[in-house]
Amino acid sequence: MIAIYLLLVYIFAYIGLFLVAFYILTYLSVKEPKASSATDKSVSIIIPAHNEAPCIQQTIRSALELNYPRDKFEVIVVDDGSSDATYNLASAVKSPYLRVFRKKNGGKGSALNYGIARAKGEIVVTMDADTFVDNMSLQRMIARFHHEDVMSVTSAMGVYKPRTLWQRIQHIEYYLSLFLRSVYARVNAIFITPGAFSAYRKSFFERYGGFDTSTITEDLEVALRIQHYNYTIEHAPQATFYTIAPASFKALFIQRRRWFTGMISNLIRYRELFGIKRGALGSVILPAAVLSILFSIVLIAFSLIRTAGQIRNELLSLNAIDFQFYDAFEFNRYVIGQFFYSFFSNPMYLFLLFFIVLIGFYLAYARNKMRFKESLSFNFVLFIVCYSVLFAFWWSVALVYALFNRKVSWGKKANG
Amino acid sequence: MDSRVHPFSRYLASFLLASAAFIVFFAFAYGVAYLNYESISSHTSLIASSVEQFEHILVNFSCNPAVHIAASSRFDLIASKISLLEKRFGKTDYRLASLKINYSDLEYRHFLITERFNLECASDFMTIFFFYSNRNDALERRSERIGFILTALQRTHPDEVMIYSFDADLNSTLVRDLKERYEIDVVPVVVVNGEEPFVPRYLAELEAYLDE
Numbered sequence: 001m002i003a004i005y006l007l008l009v010y011i012f013a014y015i016g017l018f019l020v021a022f023y024i025l026t027y028l029s030v031k032e033p034k035a036s037s038a039t040d041k042s043v044s045i046i047i048p049a050h051n052e053a054p055c056i057q058q059t060i061r062s063a064l065e066l067n068y069p070r071d072k073f074e075v076i077v078v079d080d081g082s083s084d085a086t087y088n089l090a091s092a093v094k095s096p097y098l099r100v101f102r103k104k105n106g107g108k109g110s111a112l113n114y115g116i117a118r119a120k121g122e123i124v125v126t127m128d129a130d131t132f133v134d135n136m137s138l139q140r141m142i143a144r145f146h147h148e149d150v151m152s153v154t155s156a157m158g159v160y161k162p163r164t165l166w167q168r169i170q171h172i173e174y175y176l177s178l179f180l181r182s183v184y185a186r187v188n189a190i191f192i193t194p195g196a197f198s199a200y201r202k203s204f205f206e207r208y209g210g211f212d213t214s215t216i217t218e219d220l221e222v223a224l225r226i227q228h229y230n231y232t233i234e235h236a237p238q239a240t241f242y243t244i245a246p247a248s249f250k251a252l253f254i255q256r257r258r259w260f261t262g263m264i265s266n267l268i269r270y271r272e273l274f275g276i277k278r279g280a281l282g283s284v285i286l287p288a289a290v291l292s293i294l295f296s297i298v299l300i301a302f303s304l305i306r307t308a309g310q311i312r313n314e315l316l317s318l319n320a321i322d323f324q325f326y327d328a329f330e331f332n333r334y335v336i337g338q339f340f341y342s343f344f345s346n347p348m349y350l351f352l353l354f355f356i357v358l359i360g361f362y363l364a365y366a367r368n369k370m371r372f373k374e375s376l377s378f379n380f381v382l383f384i385v386c387y388s389v390l391f392a393f394w395w396s397v398a399l400v401y402a403l404f405n406r407k408v409s410w411g412k413k414a415n416g
Numbered sequence: 417m418d419s420r421v422h423p424f425s426r427y428l429a430s431f432l433l434a435s436a437a438f439i440v441f442f443a444f445a446y447g448v449a450y451l452n453y454e455s456i457s458s459h460t461s462l463i464a465s466s467v468e469q470f471e472h473i474l475v476n477f478s479c480n481p482a483v484h485i486a487a488s489s490r491f492d493l494i495a496s497k498i499s500l501l502e503k504r505f506g507k508t509d510y511r512l513a514s515l516k517i518n519y520s521d522l523e524y525r526h527f528l529i530t531e532r533f534n535l536e537c538a539s540d541f542m543t544i545f546f547f548y549s550n551r552n553d554a555l556e557r558r559s560e561r562i563g564f565i566l567t568a569l570q571r572t573h574p575d576e577v578m579i580y581s582f583d584a585d586l587n588s589t590l591v592r593d594l595k596e597r598y599e600i601d602v603v604p605v606v607v608v609n610g611e612e613p614f615v616p617r618y619l620a621e622l623e624a625y626l627d628e
Contacts, residue, residue: 013438013441014434014438017433017434017437017438018430018431018434019430020434021429021430021431021433021434021437022426022427022430025426025429025430025433026423026426029426187423276422279421279422280422280423283422284427313557313560313561316561318564319618341448341451341452342452344444344445344448345445345446345448345449345452346445347441347442347445347446350441350444350445351441354441
């Protein structure tokens, strides 16, 4: 059992090393294409909203403050059958560049399509109703539409004022994705365009249809569809926005269950994207994503079972001495020295240390691009301790849902 | 932009870099492990010299308590190193077998010194032989639990209890002789002051047994 566990760890570590090498070489050797004009295209910001009364006005103001020529700019709010004051609050914001619509509830995809049908812009930008943007972000995104093949541009996402444990973990997770997205863009392998703030050419929707209303992850579906038709998805790492992340375990669980179940169904739907004909996307990035999910689930399950066995044995042993610890936890230089000897003589721990340092590097990259100033130390520790277990748990649930064909809904309120 | 072109040279470079890094990690880890093993197993000579020292104590025996204290502290030091090697390399590691045979000889000599102190110097040390086994997981778990109880006992009675642990599966004449002498059929088991073999399940149970 232990031998199988170690074998899996080392295979996983090797794949991880290969990917890291590939990412770094790609980042260093492939230059970003030259940016085009940042303001030459007309833009429609579309904000779908369903029961977003607490933050809708702030989001609209954030959108209206975007630095962009006013003659090429509009904001469209689509109230998707809210039962709260969302529509009234949105309508109360006065601006010549704002249009507010109300429709019967049909889901986020349907609200976006409603907005796209009424948009005047050459570029449509989807923006979640609980999202706040840096006022230069739009120009930075538009500048990445440097070629007519570029159908979408993603931006750099952060968590707005993370407070709870779950938000702090997501805080790090979002920043980590920035480097990967920059690398993926260099080999045209971005396969998710976050619905919270991404830009698309309107012509793509006119030619290939709008957002798919039958899927629960329309942003993933549209990204895969863009890849399916051999277009390009670009990334603007300095176009920053902040979103309100799920604050509780339950809200986060509902969101991830939706994301991951949607990802499974969409990856099956666009399975032809896997394979050698699809360049780095099909032969490295997508297979690596799937493998990392499967390995994570197996390794975390193994680790938890092993740890549970060890805890059980420790408890039985402690019970044998009536839970009297005496000086069992006495530390001295010798013990500490031997701990370091043991740590550095185990390849498994060395790999772990390497990947933790790598996460630090990804965060430094995000800090450099997004120019945030807050300290991440505490959130970083939380992330290291909790994320892998949460990741494996969410994916296990999503796989069970997919396997038994169980229906997943948006839930009461789930961001993203 | 032709995004479907494979960056084959980058794949190859990544493969080579990953392989090199993988080898470096293993080489580093095993380098550290080897250094650790060398630093600890260099104490083979310490075991040998201690056996000689204990032999000398037995030949020129005196009731000076400092002699027993010095012998015990050296014995404890070696015991901790053996325990560490077991943790680091696994209890059934072949490199440990010869060290453990020598260590068993040392244990027995320390036991003889303790026994002489009890007989000739009116000392009242309690001696416990612990026969353990790592032959399979179940035996290892049971052995570890009794070892845990004995460690706790020694912590509470540091100057009264002398514990001697023997790997019952060791290819050692001494261990075979001891098992025969105390009629050890099943392991793990303890022998307190040469009495009948006993399997303690709890510390309290062992303490009650010692009080009888």
